[in-house]
Amino acid sequence: MVIRMTEIVLASNNKKKIAELQVILGEALGDKVKVLSLSDIGFTGEIDEYGDTFEQNSLIKASCPAKLGYIGIADDSGLCVDTLKGAPGVYSARYSPEGTDAANRKKLLSELDGTVERDRKAAFVCAVSIVLPENCELTIPEKYQAGAHDAQVAGVYGNRAAVVRGECLGVILDRERGEAGFGYDSLFFSDDLKQTFAEASEREKNRVSHRGRAVRGMAAVMAEIMKGNNLC
Numbered sequence: 210m211v212i213r214m215t216e217i218v219l220a221s222n223n224k225k226k227i228a229e230l231q232v233i234l235g236e237a238l239g240d241k242v243k244v245l246s247l248s249d250i251g252f253t254g255e256i257d258e259y260g261d262t263f264e265q266n267s268l269i270k271a272s273c274p275a276k277l278g279y280i281g282i283a284d285d286s287g288l289c290v291d292t293l294k295g296a297p298g299v300y301s302a303r304y305s306p307e308g309t310d311a312a313n314r315k316k317l318l319s320e321l322d323g324t325v326e327r328d329r330k331a332a333f334v335c336a337v338s339i340v341l342p343e344n345c346e347l348t349i350p351e352k353y354q355a356g357a358h359d360a361q362v363a364g365v366y367g368n369r370a371a372v373v374r375g376e377c378l379g380v381i382l383d384r385e386r387g388e389a390g391f392g393y394d395s396l397f398f399s400d401d402l403k404q405t406f407a408e409a410s411e412r413e414k415n416r417v418s419h420r421g422r423a424v425r426g427m428a429a430v431m432a433e434i435m436k437g438n439n440l441c
Contacts, residue, residue, distance in 0.1 A: 217339070218245045218274035220256065220283035225391075230282070230424060233415065237428035241435065250279060258299075260362055263287065263336035264372045266299060268355060268363035275340040275365070280347075282427070286335035286420055288393045290381060292328045293320060301392070310392055314385065317396065321381055329381040333397060334374065335419035337427040341369045353430050371430050375423030377401060390414065 266285035274281030287301030305312035387407025394406035
């Protein structure tokens, strides 16, 4: 069975992420790709994100659609604060006991209370993975293949998976600014935009964000996969 690259499954049911991914992939690949959600393929289970890195967790999530015979794509992202030794990191979404955006921001501000600006440097990090199912005749160029250790942790074959990492730098403010965005956006002052992600428009944020950079990088990988397999 040959699976065409016209449909991929994002290992998420987050409508904002799905729309964002469709827009960014569309800019790179035109109408060659349609993004489906987990619910679109009838997947209702929970995905255990047991990895120690963004790369591992994104591979774990992308492997779920792949095991069901679909081309899987997934991202894992978070905020890494230098003075907190990279925390909250892969635990960004569940940093506080409550696990809500507001509670997570409150805890972060508490952890950084009294810290001067030069010690509040941070980076948003995103890893985007694609995993091909066993019955897919597409191939991934060797230079993009996932690292052996990350692939082993995720339970996938390295030559059937690729990972792209995106980062954006900034500092954590001592109070929230802006109404848009989600997560830590209102506290993250972007070096590129000179404003918080919550103050930026969606277009501005996508242009410089960790997820935008990672997804555009993955779009380039996908374009090579398609070209190498005569699909474009």
